Amino acid sequence: xxxxxxxxxxxxxxxxxxxxxxxxxxxxxxxxxxxxxxxxxxxxxxxxxxxxxxxxxxxxxxxxxxxxxxxxxxxxxxxxxxxxxxxxxxxxxxxxxxxxxxxxxxxxxxxxxxxxxxxxxxxxxxxxxxxxxxxxxxxxxxxxxxxxxxxxxxxxxxxxxxxxxxxxxxxxxxxxxxxxxxxxxxxxxxxxxxxxxxxxxxxxxxxxxxxxxxxxxxxxxxxxxxxxxxxxxxxxxxxxxxxxxxxxxxxxxxxxxxxxxxx
Ligand code: PGA
Numbered sequence: 001x002x003x004x005x006x007x008x009x010x011x012x013x014x015x016x017x018x019x020x021x022x023x024x025x026x027x028x029x030x031x032x033x034x035x036x037x038x039x040x041x042x043x044x045x046x047x048x049x050x051x052x053x054x055x056x057x058x059x060x061x062x063x064x065x066x067x068x069x070x071x072x073x074x075x076x077x078x079x080x081x082x083x084x085x086x087x088x089x090x091x092x093x094x095x096x097x098x099x100x101x102x103x104x105x106x107x108x109x110x111x112x113x114x115x116x117x118x119x120x121x122x123x124x125x126x127x128x129x130x131x132x133x134x135x136x137x138x139x140x141x142x143x144x145x146x147x148x149x150x151x152x153x154x155x156x157x158x159x160x161x162x163x164x165x166x167x168x169x170x171x172x173x174x175x176x177x178x179x180x181x182x183x184x185x186x187x188x189x190x191x192x193x194x195x196x197x198x199x200x201x202x203x204x205x206x207x208x209x210x211x212x213x214x215x216x217x218x219x220x221x222x223x224x225x226x227x228x229x230x231x232x233x234x235x236x237x238x239x240x241x242x243x244x245x246x247x248x249x250x251x252x253x254x255x256x257x258x259x260x261x262x263x
Pocket of ligand 1: 015177180181217218219220239241
């Protein structure tokens with residue numbers, strides 16, 4: 001069957017995780033800025049830790065790099081010691097927020113239902129959520145990868161309107177590929193991305209689903225970005241380890257070109 005794919009401008013997001021002091025972060029941003037100033041065929045997002053958002057925000061003025069956060073709480077304000085609200089992220093210039101990352105699920109007990117509340121809160125404050133889903137190795141090995149991803153996507157995106165679907169980004173990050181150096185093969189990535197797009201189509205309709213960006217994440221490097229991006233349902237990447245070095249992040253951004261596809 002021939003399927004016409006909508007070509008969506010790729011997006012490369014760098015998840016700094018819990019790395020970089022302010023001095024290191026400022027240096028990294030400076031080098032990235034210099035390396036990508038002529039790139040206009042790819043949207044770029046960096047997600048430093050909360051501690052660096054206010055320092056980095058002004059450094060991105062006049063650049064094509066947008067600011068994102070790695071997490072947030074669901075309330076606008078209140079007695080929630082240690083948490084950060086969507087209003088605070090907006091105030092610091094964030095346009096994006098990563099939600100439901102597997103490290104949040106694994107180490108901080110985040111459930112699909114909490115992630116769902118976060119997605120709704122982010123959209124309410126006009127933040128673009130990058131909603132992460134992905135199976136563990138045992139889930140893949142026992143043939144439950146698609147089932148797991150389906151439950152996560154349906155749970156995290158419950159109750160959204162078609163209009164809200166249009167504003168979000170999904171990131172498929174197989175847990176076994178995160179920080180391990182193992183990447184899903186291009187074929188494995190495409191198969192899961194196609195599955196996620198079909199799930200999105202059930203909820204938001206085919207036309208909207210065709211336009212939703214689905215990023216791949218898990219050991220993305222300069223060496224594998226073009227193979228991943230060549231897959232028709234891959235619209236960009238969420239990069240961890242390789243975004244902490246300016247050169248590799250710049251090379252990934254430059255390698256993220258998307259061609260016109262009819263498969
Ligand atoms: P990685 O991390 O690129 O280091 O595998 C990706 C992520 O956790 O978003």
